[in-house]
Amino acid sequence: MKTLSNYSLKQNNSFAVDSISPLVYCPSSESDLQELADLLPASFYILGEGYNTLLVDSRAPVIIKPEFFGVSIRECDEGYTVSAAASENWHELVLHCISKGINGLENLALIPGSVGAAPIQNIGAYGVELSQYCSEVTWFDFDKQQLTQFTNDECKFSYRESIFKHGLKNKGLITQVTFFFTKKWKPNLSYAGLDDLPTNVSAQAVLNKVIEIRQSKLPDPNELPNAGSFFKNPLLNKADWLELKKLFPDVPSYPQASGHVKVAAGWLIQEAGLKGFEENGVGVHKNQALVLVNYTSNSGGSISTLANTVYNKVYEKFGIQLEPEVRAVFSTGESTLIRLSHG
Ligand SMILES: Cc1cc2nc3c(=O)[nH]c(=O)nc-3n(C[C@H](O)[C@H](O)[C@H](O)COP(=O)(O)OP(=O)(O)OC[C@H]3O[C@@H](n4cnc5c(N)ncnc54)[C@H](O)[C@@H]3O)c2cc1C
Known part of the structure; x- marks a missing residue:
């Protein structure tokens, strides 16, 4: 090896x-x-x-750092089964599928990263999550020293969550992800920005639109280092949300099937006065408050300090504890980033 x-x-x-x-x-x-x-x-x-x-x-x-490559496609009457090895690039996989007329992943275009990481936090964007198409995850079990298949149900997917992030963390490694795409594809145009496309739009046109919106909204990590949304959008129970809404009627909120309400973390950070805030060569992006960016620092510690500042300011103003989406890795391994001064 x-x-x-x-x-x-x-x-x-x-x-x-x-x-x-x-x-x-x-x-x-x-x-x-x-x-x-x-x-x-x-x-x-x-x-x-x-x-x-x-x-x-x-x-x-x-x-x-796994190095597993390869993509295979099987067609049947109902659709296509696509298996991609963990180290394939996610966006390249999306492009490959669409170029072959295999539709479904177009809303997830331009999410940076590898195929193997995609199930970990059940990547999602523009009204679609990986869990809607993932049929199987192949995982190497370090204890048993063998490959195991996880069905979609067994992956326990939810918003930015899966079993691999919790019970199975560091107990094994994803080597391959398998998807099923029906031939009865319909575009998902539910998300703002896509909802003005015609209902008979092609997957390629949805893909182009998603790329256009993402490029106009998010800073490119190759030009301004960042890791996308730094925090998850908090899910509040109905009572807490009503309380918040009474105090801050403008809070952007999205009711969930579970009865919870998802609140825009970027808005909370912006209203806490941090949009464009800079310290020690790092900062909160001037247009997207949910994105922490590195202007000139060589040290992850500066980002960690900034993340703690953001967490504390949001807690002080709204009483909401933000949860990082980004994984924090220390010399001793992965650990929690937020030094809880509240809660
Ligand atoms: C500009 C930008 C925009 C983004 N937009 C979105 C978005 O719209 N939606 C979204 O969901 N995410 C988004 N993200 C986050 C990111 O793209 C995803 O989390 C992506 O899956 C990360 O892939 P990676 O290979 O870089 O993962 P890494 O950062 O390398 O790892 C992430 C996690 O996966 C684990 N992991 C990686 N590979 C394996 C493996 N083979 N087996 C087991 N564990 C593994 C790691 O241990 C870690 O816990 C964005 C990031 C950026 C920078």
């Missing part, structure tokens, strides 16, 4: 901060994974393309 020593991860995280890992394992086969299972230290971090990862310390833990 390929290994790298004293490796700088500056090019492997979208905040572009420097952090050195003593050892990086790059498994690319099942036998590599079996070998790896015997070598695993107490703490390690599995890294995809690093678009949802904040390396907080200048030292990183042992890193596992």
